[in-house]
Amino acid sequence: MCRSAKFWCAVLVVAVTAAPSWLRAAQVKLDVSMAQPTLLAEKKQTTFVKVGLTGFKMSSKGKRTPVNVALVLDKSGSMSGTKIAKAKEAAVWAVRRLNREDIVSVVVYDSTVRVLVPATRLNDKDAVCRKISDITAGGSTALFAGVSKGAAELRKFIDRNRVNRVILLSDGLANVGPQTPSALGELGASLIKEGISVSTMGLGLDYNEDLMAQLARRSDGNHIFIEKAEDLAKIFNFEFDDVLSVVAQEVSITINVARDVRPVRVLGMDAEITGQRVIVKLNQLCSEQEKYVMLEVEVPATRESQTREIAKVDVSYANMDTKTTDRISSSISVNFTKSEEVVRARTDLKVMAESVLQVANLQNKLATALRDKGDIEGARRLLERNYVYLKDGAAKYRSEMLRVRALDNQNQADRLDGRDWAATRKEMRRYQHLDARQQSY
Amino acid sequence: MAIRQIILLVLIVCLPLATLAWLGWRLARDEQGMVQQRLREIARERLEDVEEKVAAYFRRRENELLRLTELESHDPDDLRRIVRQRPDVGHVFVLDREGRLVHPDPAGMLSDSEREFLLHAKQMFDDKELARAAVVSGDDDAVPARYGWHVRYWGPGLNLIFYRRLESREVVGVHLQRARLIHDLIAELPATAPPVPSQDGFVSEARICLVNSRGKTEYQWGSFEPEEQAKPLVEMPLCEPLDSWRLKYFVDDQEFAAVGRSAYWNLLSALAALGLGLVVVAVYFYREYAREVREATQRVNFVNQVSHELKTPLTNIRMYAELLESDLELIEPDDAARSRGHLDVIVAESQRLSRLIGNVLTFARQRRGQLSLHKTTRRVDDVITAVIERFRPALRQKGIEVAFDAAADAVVRLDVDALEQILGNLISNVEKYAAAGGHLEITSRQNDAQTTIVLTDRGPGIPTNFRERVFQPFYRISDRIEGAMGTGIGLPIARQLARLHGGDLVLTSSDTGARFQIQLNTATPESEGDR
Numbered sequence: 001m002c003r004s005a006k007f008w009c010a011v012l013v014v015a016v017t018a019a020p021s022w023l024r025a026a027q028v029k030l031d032v033s034m035a036q037p038t039l040l041a042e043k044k045q046t047t048f049v050k051v052g053l054t055g056f057k058m059s060s061k062g063k064r065t066p067v068n069v070a071l072v073l074d075k076s077g078s079m080s081g082t083k084i085a086k087a088k089e090a091a092v093w094a095v096r097r098l099n100r101e102d103i104v105s106v107v108v109y110d111s112t113v114r115v116l117v118p119a120t121r122l123n124d125k126d127a128v129c130r131k132i133s134d135i136t137a138g139g140s141t142a143l144f145a146g147v148s149k150g151a152a153e154l155r156k157f158i159d160r161n162r163v164n165r166v167i168l169l170s171d172g173l174a175n176v177g178p179q180t181p182s183a184l185g186e187l188g189a190s191l192i193k194e195g196i197s198v199s200t201m202g203l204g205l206d207y208n209e210d211l212m213a214q215l216a217r218r219s220d221g222n223h224i225f226i227e228k229a230e231d232l233a234k235i236f237n238f239e240f241d242d243v244l245s246v247v248a249q250e251v252s253i254t255i256n257v258a259r260d261v262r263p264v265r266v267l268g269m270d271a272e273i274t275g276q277r278v279i280v281k282l283n284q285l286c287s288e289q290e291k292y293v294m295l296e297v298e299v300p301a302t303r304e305s306q307t308r309e310i311a312k313v314d315v316s317y318a319n320m321d322t323k324t325t326d327r328i329s330s331s332i333s334v335n336f337t338k339s340e341e342v343v344r345a346r347t348d349l350k351v352m353a354e355s356v357l358q359v360a361n362l363q364n365k366l367a368t369a370l371r372d373k374g375d376i377e378g379a380r381r382l383l384e385r386n387y388v389y390l391k392d393g394a395a396k397y398r399s400e401m402l403r404v405r406a407l408d409n410q411n412q413a414d415r416l417d418g419r420d421w422a423a424t425r426k427e428m429r430r431y432q433h434l435d436a437r438q439q440s441y
Numbered sequence: 442m443a444i445r446q447i448i449l450l451v452l453i454v455c456l457p458l459a460t461l462a463w464l465g466w467r468l469a470r471d472e473q474g475m476v477q478q479r480l481r482e483i484a485r486e487r488l489e490d491v492e493e494k495v496a497a498y499f500r501r502r503e504n505e506l507l508r509l510t511e512l513e514s515h516d517p518d519d520l521r522r523i524v525r526q527r528p529d530v531g532h533v534f535v536l537d538r539e540g541r542l543v544h545p546d547p548a549g550m551l552s553d554s555e556r557e558f559l560l561h562a563k564q565m566f567d568d569k570e571l572a573r574a575a576v577v578s579g580d581d582d583a584v585p586a587r588y589g590w591h592v593r594y595w596g597p598g599l600n601l602i603f604y605r606r607l608e609s610r611e612v613v614g615v616h617l618q619r620a621r622l623i624h625d626l627i628a629e630l631p632a633t634a635p636p637v638p639s640q641d642g643f644v645s646e647a648r649i650c651l652v653n654s655r656g657k658t659e660y661q662w663g664s665f666e667p668e669e670q671a672k673p674l675v676e677m678p679l680c681e682p683l684d685s686w687r688l689k690y691f692v693d694d695q696e697f698a699a700v701g702r703s704a705y706w707n708l709l710s711a712l713a714a715l716g717l718g719l720v721v722v723a724v725y726f727y728r729e730y731a732r733e734v735r736e737a738t739q740r741v742n743f744v745n746q747v748s749h750e751l752k753t754p755l756t757n758i759r760m761y762a763e764l765l766e767s768d769l770e771l772i773e774p775d776d777a778a779r780s781r782g783h784l785d786v787i788v789a790e791s792q793r794l795s796r797l798i799g800n801v802l803t804f805a806r807q808r809r810g811q812l813s814l815h816k817t818t819r820r821v822d823d824v825i826t827a828v829i830e831r832f833r834p835a836l837r838q839k840g841i842e843v844a845f846d847a848a849a850d851a852v853v854r855l856d857v858d859a860l861e862q863i864l865g866n867l868i869s870n871v872e873k874y875a876a877a878g879g880h881l882e883i884t885s886r887q888n889d890a891q892t893t894i895v896l897t898d899r900g901p902g903i904p905t906n907f908r909e910r911v912f913q914p915f916y917r918i919s920d921r922i923e924g925a926m927g928t929g930i931g932l933p934i935a936r937q938l939a940r941l942h943g944g945d946l947v948l949t950s951s952d953t954g955a956r957f958q959i960q961l962n963t964a965t966p967e968s969e970g971d972r
Contacts, residue, residue: 112632114633145660152627152628176658177623177627186619187621189618190529193527272521
């Protein structure tokens with residue numbers, strides 16, 4: 001009798017302690033860490049703080065956040081032929097992945113904008129797919145207007161409990177209306193304040209990658225370079241994977257850096273740094289995926305025995321599962337040692353590798369700028385140095401990611417000339433974007 | 442003659458047509474102008490609708506921004522939160538009562554974006570433009586405007602700043618993010634609609650462009666694609682604060698020019714119908730005229746033909762009459778008296794017939810312009826005497842005495858037939874109309890080149906007002922006068938012949954009866970030479 005009672009008591013205890021973790025609603029995991037948790041004493045130095053956020057899994061299987069998506073398709077003259085055919089196929093395919101809970105609108109543009117399918121609940125998929133199939137190409141490229149009308153369609157059903165996204169496909173240079181990267185970037189920055197992200201897909205070798213990348217970067221959307229129209233369906237698939245796995249939106253990260261520590265810069269993302277306060281906004285987090293903010297700080301010389309608080313981090317976000325606004329906080333400190341050995345031993349390899357990735361990303365951007373000015377040699381040298389830097393990092397911090405990226409940089413260094421440059425540049429932008437934001441594809 | 446008629450008919454057709462064409466063309470052109478003007482007005486109305494949308498948008502923004510600038514505190518964190526949260530706001534700033542910048546504090550901690558904004562807007566702050574703009578110019582003790590829009594140009598172009606003067610006389614300003622402003626306008630304005638069939642005669646497709654202060658298109662809609670350098674049909678500036686921007690309305694120029702062309706087609710078909718009608722009428726009249734001319738010609742030809750035919754038997758009659766006369770001279774005068782009398786009648790009648798035929802032929806020839814003289818040398822008096830002799834039996838029968846005062850015995854150049862015909866017609870008239878007078882006096886006079894013959898009778902005479910009319914063909918004063926035989930062409934022919942002979946035949950006044958004066962140009966053989 002006693003043994004069975006003990007057994008059941010144990011079961012009960014386990015159940016009681018374990019149960020809450022099942023029943024407890026999922027939350028975003030906040031993980032603040034230092035690249036070097038222990039720093040060298042008596043030395044003013046810069047180091048990295050990583051604020052990592054990981055999306056949770058939705059509580060019930062098969063449940064996902066409903067979607068409010070606007071497809072903005074370029075149908076200018078340059079798209080005619082295979083490109084528009086494949087684009088239509090991919091769009092139709094993507095629409096078929098959505099369901100009645102989702103809202104879809106389709107906007108096409110050439111010299112002017114046409115709202116092909118106004119924002120509507122997806123009750124009749126076939127009707128939407130038919131309209132998409134009827135698109136024919138011809139005209140110039142009013143990209144800004146296309147994105148604007150797409151966002152306007154989104155606004156009809158905009159909801160913080162939906163994923164609100166514009167997906168833009170273009171193969172060309174915007175030549176009607178605002179057409180500079182900064183103008184499109186500004187538009188992106190204003191859209192993210194409403195919770196709208198724009199993912200930009202550049203098709204072929206003739207589009208303006210700066211414009212597309214800026215628009216995506218500042219609205220926290222994805223950016224991808226698609227060389228062949230045949231890959232469109234696959235890419236649309238990835239994008240929709242991304243869209244359909246959003247678990248948190250309107251992510252606001254506030255880092256209050258301690259008084260004596262100086263925030264230098266945030267690598268790879270837009271941040272508002274005012275005095276000791278750093279504010280970063282992300283538009284969404286996907287299920288089981290991590291995004292991070294890499295903050296470079298300058299730490300004053302500190303005595304060995306001291307522990308220094310580096311920063312307090314407050315995060316708020318809209319939880320798509322519970323439909324509430326969650327807040328989480330954390331803080332981070334460092335301690336000091338006179339021993340370099342100890343510093344090395346305590347280095348967080350993963351965070352260090354990620355910081356290397358971000359620094360190399362900045363260098364890669366610099367290389368693009370040099371090549372733009374016509375300094376092929378300078379760009380090549382920079383990329384070669386980047387390769388070495390990444391390779392060393394890959395070895396030191398045991399990172400496959402850095403090794404791959406090192407090879408990418410070396411590859412790019414070889415393809416800076418003439419005809420290769422158009423494709424290389426688009427590729428560079430695509431990876432710069434991917435690494436800075438931890439894009440999922 | 443036919444050519445003159447044809448020209449007349451052509452004029453009858455063409456002149457009214459030409460007048461109507463000119464008037465109608467002016468009318469059609471006016472109508473086309475009106476239709477095009479109407480279309481321009483429609484286009485203008487459409488642009489005004491667009492402008493109204495933009496004006497309504499700015500009114501809404503003003504209200505929103507007024508609410509936004511009802512700031513409780515000017516705490517920098519609160520202000521920065523506003524910027525962070527509102528998609529349309531680029532920057533917020535606050536000026537104190539003296540117009541100095543309080544937020545963002547130039548001496549304090551600034552984000553990169555704030556630093557950049559202060560750089561662009563530096564001049565505006567230094568010159569205290571907003572503080573001054575808030576005052577209505579021209580008034581001394583003016584109450585400064587409470588709020589308004591301020592336009593500045595930097596970067597890609599126009600930037601809008603909304604400012605508001607608070608009760609405390611501080612100024613709160615909101616800089617609207619430029620890309621977002623354009624985005625908002627695009628969201629307000631229409632997209633290109635699916636094509637609709639053209640209504641109320643309007644051109645089928647159009648394009649409306651929103652153009653910035655530099656002339657570049659910021660946004661456009663409509664399915665028509667204008668040429669590179671096309672000019673808009675209508676354009677107008679936008680309302681404030683975007684009054685440096687314009688709306689332009691484009692249509693297909695060719696389609697526009699073709700509008701209202703139906704008026705010209707209507708005109709053309711009306712003219713064509715009228716022209717056809719006139720041509721039909723003209724052709725009808727021409728054919729009628731031609732027919733009558735043909736018939737008249739046929740009649741004349743017939744008469745000529747008949748006359749020619751008559752001449753031959755007539756000649757035979759005269760010949761055999763004269764033979765018979767010679768035969769009779771061989772017979773005893775007493776026995777031959779009655780036969781001679783009969784013969785005289787035959788001869789007189791055949792002479793008359795001859796004369797008649799001669800008149801007709803002469804008349805016909807004269808109408809055809811084929812009359813001509815055949816001159817020989819003769820004495821005028823001889824001819825007159827011969828003619829009198831021929832008429833003597835007939836005149837005697839009518840009881841008319843003939844007295845001839847001959848004084849023209851020079852040998853001259855003379856068309857004998859013509860003179861005979863003239864005299865014959867005149868004497869025959871006397872025989873027909875003046876027999877009651879019983880007397881005919883003939884005088885002949887001659888000077889150098891002219892011969893004058895006067896015939897005076899004692900008949901009823903010819904009234905003055907008929908003196909010229911008797912010389913008109915086919916004119917006979919009255920059928921009452923006995924012996925209403927006669928063709929009415931005798932006198933006209935006589936006059937024609939006299940005139941042809943260089944002279945004239947006139948009717949002069951006389952106490953007794955009718956007095957005809959013949960004048961002929963009879964130059965002597967020596968002075969003329971051979972003609």
